[in-house]
Amino acid sequence: MWENWLLVPLGVCRQVDSVTAPTSSNRTRMQRAKGYDPEPMNVPPLFQTPSRPLAMLRWLIAKFMWPQSLAWIGLAAVAYHVFTPGLDRFASLSVDDVGLLWLRNVGLMLVVIGGQHWWLHIRKSQGTEFKYESRWLATNRKSFLFNNQTRDNMFFTLVSGGGIAALYEAIIFRLYAAESIPQLSSVWGIAAMTFAVFWMEAVHFYLNHRLLHLDPLYGWFHALHHRNVNTGPWSGISMHPGEHVLYLSLPFVFLVVPGSPFIITFCSVYLMISPSPSHSGFDRFKMTEGTNFHGGDYFHNLHHRYFEVNYGMLLLPLDKWFGTFHDGSMEAHEEMKSRRRASAEAGDTEAVIGGDST
Numbered sequence: 001m002w003e004n005w006l007l008v009p010l011g012v013c014r015q016v017d018s019v020t021a022p023t024s025s026n027r028t029r030m031q032r033a034k035g036y037d038p039e040p041m042n043v044p045p046l047f048q049t050p051s052r053p054l055a056m057l058r059w060l061i062a063k064f065m066w067p068q069s070l071a072w073i074g075l076a077a078v079a080y081h082v083f084t085p086g087l088d089r090f091a092s093l094s095v096d097d098v099g100l101l102w103l104r105n106v107g108l109m110l111v112v113i114g115g116q117h118w119w120l121h122i123r124k125s126q127g128t129e130f131k132y133e134s135r136w137l138a139t140n141r142k143s144f145l146f147n148n149q150t151r152d153n154m155f156f157t158l159v160s161g162g163g164i165a166a167l168y169e170a171i172i173f174r175l176y177a178a179e180s181i182p183q184l185s186s187v188w189g190i191a192a193m194t195f196a197v198f199w200m201e202a203v204h205f206y207l208n209h210r211l212l213h214l215d216p217l218y219g220w221f222h223a224l225h226h227r228n229v230n231t232g233p234w235s236g237i238s239m240h241p242g243e244h245v246l247y248l249s250l251p252f253v254f255l256v257v258p259g260s261p262f263i264i265t266f267c268s269v270y271l272m273i274s275p276s277p278s279h280s281g282f283d284r285f286k287m288t289e290g291t292n293f294h295g296g297d298y299f300h301n302l303h304h305r306y307f308e309v310n311y312g313m314l315l316l317p318l319d320k321w322f323g324t325f326h327d328g329s330m331e332a333h334e335e336m337k338s339r340r341r342a343s344a345e346a347g348d349t350e351a352v353i354g355g356d357s358t
Contacts, residue, residue, distance in 0.1 A: 027329040034134040038283050038298050040329035043317040054062035072274050076266035079108060087261055091174035101166035105272060106158050113276040114270050116233040126286040133230040143227055153234035161237040165268045172251050172264045182258040190260050197267060198315060201250055208246040229304055236275025302326045309336055323346045
């Protein structure tokens with residue numbers, strides 16, 4: 001029992017995943033005609049009925065933090081301490097400062113996102129095993145720049161995403177250098193706030209994502225990201241610059257909330273890099289025969305697939321509370337279709353009433 005709290009070896013990841021299995025045995029797994037659907041998911045244990053705080057702690061350690069969230073914190077530490085100029089450089093902000101941060105961002109993304117793309121989509125190391133869609137990324141489609149999905153995604157990710165993230169980070173660094181915003185000095189305070197960033201982003205992402213699904217913002221900005229139904233690692237932050245302005249704005253929370261320069265770098269790294277495995281197209285990454293670990297985000301994959309479900313993050317189940325949760329089961333799928341039918345019927349009724357009143 002006690003060893004299950006500390007299960008981290010890759011070979012036992014499937015035991016860890018049982019934390020997210022549905023508590024009800026009557027949820028039926030979906031199975032697309034060509035592709036992979038994992039077992040239905042549930043909200044984290046804290047938000048289940050009855051609430052299970054101890055199971056939530058296990059979920060946070062063994063499922064949420066390990067391995068990806070800890071990897072993003074570690075990557076941010078390397079980016080900040082090795083590849084980020086000292087704060088004194090930002091006392092007088094210049095284009096060169098933003099350019100250096102952009103080059104750092106491009107390097108990180110080429111290594112981490114590019115590495116995933118090479119392993120999964122060029123080398124095809126695991127074929128289509130655990131792949132949500134059996135088809136590969138588009139290579140001759142006019143809806144993408146250069147008629148190529150990967151090149152299109154790389155352009156918007158590296159140029160717009162990396163550039164706007166660098167600009168925001170440089171602006172906040174300038175304010176820290178001028179001592180114009182509150183700053184944490186305690187190591188423990190910085191560690192706690194770093195963990196809090198995950199929860200902050202859960203709210204931030206849900207709100208800006210719901211906003212972007214409203215007209216005319218969807219047509220102006222978000223539709224570009226949703227061209228990627230069959231996603232790859234470079235699809236994660238392949239967005240219109242207008243969407244990047246919203247999506248990457250989390251660091252501005254620290255204009256009023258005490259933070260630190262490291263936390264700002266962590267925000268940038270987390271927002272830029274973490275969507276790459278979640279959009280990789282693969283539910284699990286296979287290392288050797290019988291050894292695999294958590295890769296993609298089935299919760300968000302269902303959003304790309306069905307558009308009007310799972311706007312947020314599973315960490316904080318806002319979708320469950322606001323009626324847009326899809327757990328990957330046939331039952332949830334029927335509920336979604338019923339909502340769509342009801343919405344369509346309401347629209348038809350409104351049109352008829354409107355016609356009668358004129």
